[in-house]
Amino acid sequence: MPEKKEIEYYTWADKIVGELKNRDVKEHILHGMWTPSGYFHIGNARNELMAPLLVHDALGDAGVKSVFNFFIDDFDDLDKIPAGTDVPEGFEKNLGHPLHKVPSPSPGRDSWSDFFSAELLEVIDKLGKRPKIYSSYKEYHKGTYDNAIRIVLNNWQKARDIWIKTTKTQKPKDWIPVMPICENCGRGAMTVATEWNGETLKYSCSQNRPYAESCGYGGEFVPEKGRVKLPWRLHWPATWFTFRTTFESGGKDHFASGGSVDTGRIFSREIFKYEPPILLRGDFVTVDGKKISGSEGNVVSLKDWLGIAEPELLRFIYISYQPSVVIEFDISSNKFFLLTDRYDDAERCYFGEHSTTEKRTEHLKRQYRLAQITKPPEEQPVRISYSMLVMLLQVVPNKSAKSISNLLFKMGTIKKELEKEDMERLERRIRFAENWLNKYAHEEAKIKINEAVPLNLAAELTEEEKSSMHELDEKIGKLNTESELQSEIYEIARRNNIEPKRFFRILYNLLLNRDSGPKLGPFILATGKEKVSKLLEDVR
Numbered sequence: 001m002p003e004k005k006e007i008e009y010y011t012w013a014d015k016i017v018g019e020l021k022n023r024d025v026k027e028h029i030l031h032g033m034w035t036p037s038g039y040f041h042i043g044n045a046r047n048e049l050m051a052p053l054l055v056h057d058a059l060g061d062a063g064v065k066s067v068f069n070f071f072i073d074d075f076d077d078l079d080k081i082p083a084g085t086d087v088p089e090g091f092e093k094n095l096g097h098p099l100h101k102v103p104s105p106s107p108g109r110d111s112w113s114d115f116f117s118a119e120l121l122e123v124i125d126k127l128g129k130r131p132k133i134y135s136s137y138k139e140y141h142k143g144t145y146d147n148a149i150r151i152v153l154n155n156w157q158k159a160r161d162i163w164i165k166t167t168k169t170q171k172p173k174d175w176i177p178v179m180p181i182c183e184n185c186g187r188g189a190m191t192v193a194t195e196w197n198g199e200t201l202k203y204s205c206s207q208n209r210p211y212a213e214s215c216g217y218g219g220e221f222v223p224e225k226g227r228v229k230l231p232w233r234l235h236w237p238a239t240w241f242t243f244r245t246t247f248e249s250g251g252k253d254h255f256a257s258g259g260s261v262d263t264g265r266i267f268s269r270e271i272f273k274y275e276p277p278i279l280l281r282g283d284f285v286t287v288d289g290k291k292i293s294g295s296e297g298n299v300v301s302l303k304d305w306l307g308i309a310e311p312e313l314l315r316f317i318y319i320s321y322q323p324s325v326v327i328e329f330d331i332s333s334n335k336f337f338l339l340t341d342r343y344d345d346a347e348r349c350y351f352g353e354h355s356t357t358e359k360r361t362e363h364l365k366r367q368y369r370l371a372q373i374t375k376p377p378e379e380q381p382v383r384i385s386y387s388m389l390v391m392l393l394q395v396v397p398n399k400s401a402k403s404i405s406n407l408l409f410k411m412g413t414i415k416k417e418l419e420k421e422d423m424e425r426l427e428r429r430i431r432f433a434e435n436w437l438n439k440y441a442h443e444e445a446k447i448k449i450n451e452a453v454p455l456n457l458a459a460e461l462t463e464e465e466k467s468s469m470h471e472l473d474e475k476i477g478k479l480n481t482e483s484e485l486q487s488e489i490y491e492i493a494r495r496n497n498i499e500p501k502r503f504f505r506i507l508y509n510l511l512l513n514r515d516s517g518p519k520l521g522p523f524i525l526a527t528g529k530e531k532v533s534k535l536l537e538d539v540r
Contacts (some may be wrong), residue, residue, distance in 0.1 A: 010362060010363055010365075010366035010367075011054075011058070011319050011320075011363070011366055011367055011370060012280075012319075012322055012323055013051075013054045013055050013057075013058040013319060013370060014058050014062075014366070016055050016058070016247065016278060016280065017055065017058045017059055017062050017064065019278050020055075020059065020064070020246060020247060020278060021062075021064065023246055023278075025244075025246060026065065027065040027066060027067060028059060028064065028065065028066040028067070028246045028247060029066070029067050029069065029243055029244050029245050029246050029247075029277075030052040030055055030056050030066055030067065030068045030069070030245075030246070030247045030248070031052060031068075031069050031070075031071065031239070031240075031243070031245045031247070031248040031277070032047075032048045032049050032051075032052045032053075032068070032069070032070040032071065032131065032248070032249075033048060033070070033071040033073055033236075033239070033248070034048045034049075034070075034071070034072060034073065034120075035072075035073040035074075035076050035099070036072055036073070036074055036099055036112070036113040036116040036117045037076065037078060037079075037080065037082070037099060037116070038082035038085070038116060038299075039082070039116060039119075039299045039301055040116065040117070040119070040120040040301060040302065041292050041299035041300055041301050041302070042285060042287075042292065042299075042300050042301070042302065042304075042305055042314065042329070043284060043285035043287075043291070043292035043299075044292075045127075045302060045314070045318075046282055046285050046318055046323075046327070047249045047250055047251050047280075047282035047323075048070075048249075049070065049124070049127065049131075050127070050314070050315065050318040051249035051280055051282060051318070051323065052068055052070075052131075052247060052248065052249060053068060053127065053128050053129065053131070054315065054318065054319050054370055055247055056068040056129065057128065057129070057370060058370060061369075061370075067132065068129065068131040068132070069131055069132050069134060069243060070124075070131035070132070070133050070134065071134045071135075071136055071239065072113060072117055072133065072134065072135050072136065073099075073136045074098065074099040074100040074111075074113035074117075074135055074136055074137045075098050075099070075100060075136040075137040075140055075226075075229050076098065076099055076136075076232075077095075077096050077097065077098060077099070077187070077188065077189050077212075078094060078095055078096070078097060078098075078099055078102045078112055079095060079096070079189075079209070079211045079212075080095075080211065081095075081105075085105050086105065086106070087105045091103075091105070094112075095211040095212045096185075096187040096189060096190060096209060096211060096212030097186055097187060098137055098181075098186075098188070099111070099112045099113040099137075100112075100113050100135065100137035100138075101137075101186065113135075113137075119301060119302070119303050120301075120302060121133065122303070123302050123303050123306055124302070126302075126306060126311050126373075127302070127311050127314070127315065127373070128311075128315070128373050136235075137226070140225075140226040140229060141225055141226035142225070143224060143225045144242060145230070145238060145242060146223075146224045146225065147242070148230070148238035148241055148242050148272065149178065149223055149224075149228050149230060149238075150223070151271060151272060152177065152178060152230060152234055152238070152271060153176070153178060153196045153201065153223065154198070155271050156176045156177060156178075156196060158270065158271065159177050159234065159267065159271055160175055160176075160177055162263065162266050162267060162270060162271070163177060163233065163263060166258055166262050166263045166266060167233075167258045167263060168258055174194070176193035176194070176195075176196055176201075177230075177231060177233075177234060178193050178201070178223070178228050178229070178230060178231070178234075179191060179193075179228065179229045179230065179231055180193055180201060180203035180219075180221075180223070180227065180228050181226065181227055181228065181229065182203075182205040182214075182215060182217055182219075183217065183219050183221070184205065184215050184217035184219075185205060185214075185215040185217065187205065187212060187214075187215075188229050189207070189209055189212075190205050190206070190207050190208065190209060190212060190213070190214035190215070191203045191204065191205045191206075191207065191214075192204055192206055192207055193228075194218075199222065200220050200221060200222055200223075201220065201221060201222075201223045201228065202218070202219070202220045203218065203219060203220070204216075204217070204218040205217045205218065206218075232260060233260050233263045233264065233267070234267055234271075236260055236264045237263075237264040237265075237267040237268040237271070237272055237274075237276065238272065240264070240268055240272075240274060240276055240277055241268060241272035241274040244274075245277040246277045246278065247277050247278050247279075247280070248277050248278075248279055248280070249279065249280035249281070249282050249323065250279065250280070250281070250282065251282055251283075251284065252281050252282065252283050252284070252324075254281075255279075255281045261279055261281075264276065265279075280323055281323065281324055282323040282324070283323065283324055283325055283326045283327070284326055284327075285326070285327045285328075285329065286326060286327070286328045286329065287300055287329045287330075287331055288329070288330060288331065288332055289328070289330075300329070300331065304439075307432070307435045307439075308331075308432050308435050308436040308439070308440065309339075309340065309386075309432050309436075310343075310428070310429075310432070311373060312343070312371045312372060312373060313339065313340060313343050313371075315370065315371040315372075315373070316342070316343045316346065316367060316368065316371035317339060317343075319367050319370045319371060320342070320346075320367045331440050332440045332441065332442045332445075333442050333444060333445060334387070334444065334445050336386075336436070336440075337385070337386050337387040337390070340385065340386035340387075341385060341386070341387075343368075343371070344383050344385060345364070346364040346365070346367055346368040346371070347368055347380065347381070347383060348380065349361050349364040349365055349368065350364070350365045350368040350369065350376065350380075351379070351380035353380055377421070381421070381422055381425055382414060382416075382418055382419075382422040382425070382426070383425065383429075384408060384413065384414070384426060384429060386429065386432070386433055386436075387518060387519070388408075388413070388518075388519075388522060389404070389429055389430055389433040390433045390436065390437060390441075390445065390518075391447065391518040391519075391522070391523055391526060392404055392407070392408075392526050393430070393433055393434055393437060394437070394446065394447040395447060395449065395523070395526045395527050396526060399430070399434070401423060401426050401427040401430055404426070404430065405418055405423065405426060407525075407526065410480070410525075411480075411481055411482050411522055411525045411526070412480070412481030412482060412483060412484075413482060413522065444514075447512065447517065447518070448512070449511055449512065449527055449531070450510065450511060450512065450513055450535065452535075452538065453510060453535060453538045453539055454509060454510070454513050457506075457509055457510060457539070458539055458540055461506065461539070464496050464497065464498060465496075465498060465502075465503070465506060466539055466540070467496065468492050468493065468496045468498055468503060469506070469507075469510070469536050469539045470536065470537070470539070471492050471496075472488070472489065472492055472507075472536055473533050473536035473537050475488055475492075476524070476529050476532065476533050476536070477529060477533070479529075480525075481521075481525075482519070482521035482522040482525055483521065484521075485520070485521035485524055485525065486519070486520065486521035489503065489504065489507070489520060489521070504520060507520060508520070510535055510536070510539065511523070511524075511527070511532065511535065
């Protein structure tokens, strides 16, 4: 009998851990980095926040020390006002200034970056361990990047040649790849460094951009404490070098041929003499078929997500999909329930209540473990499906958690009295489902029960189908659990030579005037057998 082959890596994060173990360091430094030009959202979160966070947790499980740093890149220019952002008249004069210095679009915040970062910083620790937060603007002005800037300036010809060769672009022979901050207008993208003598840097503010014009000023200074910023292609590897980064992930656009990953790796080795970190390529996230864009305003923020689902669900989604795969969220339709069902199935696998192939079960158990923010519970929680709660909230007059739990007990869905923790989980998921219904649900997910038999339904039914509905009416009073109801509907259809799929469709049309809906057994019990019986009886 062949020896059972051990699974080498259960998740992509565990594979990264295996690679990181080969690096000779006492403590790994993991980085996330985000530019607060617009809203932070669940798309940003995949690569900039969740990937390093999940690797950090996987390292901890493996007994390997690590630090998770999150950089708010607020030294970047404001080059566009995001769609949907209300700003005062004349606000465009701030374009070209560092995000840290641009006024907040609304009163109450210190700056543009503070305004867009505030919500993220409010909820970031609800997704797991809070990273150490850095402001790029503040780090430059503290002098953290001074050494890296001086290294670039002392090797500017070599850096220029690498840039040209790798990106296949042209630059002037005297082009020095740094961005002096103009002492007159405060902008950096409009300046040109003209001379470096080893101590001071000369520059002119003479380069117009589509979003802002240069002021024409020129000057000379010692390039320290925020007077100079490095362009992104050098800023990224300078950060690796300065903070000794060993892992970071980024969007797939950075990994294009000649992109910032290619230049960053070469600059790191050739200019900063630092072995670049392991870099993970992550794909995009779409919502309802469109790529999320903070600058376009079509976002689902982390706070939005935490209003409709557990943070563990988002972690589970990001650990269960390979980073190179596009994740398509369909938040507004019933397909959203499939995501919650996948998480609930993984939970049952973890506690031995559900199994698939041995390999798949082990993967699901590991994914569930990494999805947890804290240590998993010792016993399997009572977990009511999201779709069930969405349905109950629309048909049960009293929406309290207690009344819903009592109904679920009568239906046979809950088989024991709920402990305090289980009741809290139920209350939380009820709140999520209610928020989802109010904010995101399409009409197809909303339920309106017919008060009378639809006029066109009876005319379309055969005598066998009408007889089958009367048979269900006779039996419905004796069926007390969802499984009994579901099974009896199948049996009635088979006994009367009706395709079960068609019989279910007829019943959905009778109750909801549409071809499909919530699972029928629990729906009938939640609606009330008497009300359903009256509709069945009236079919003529």
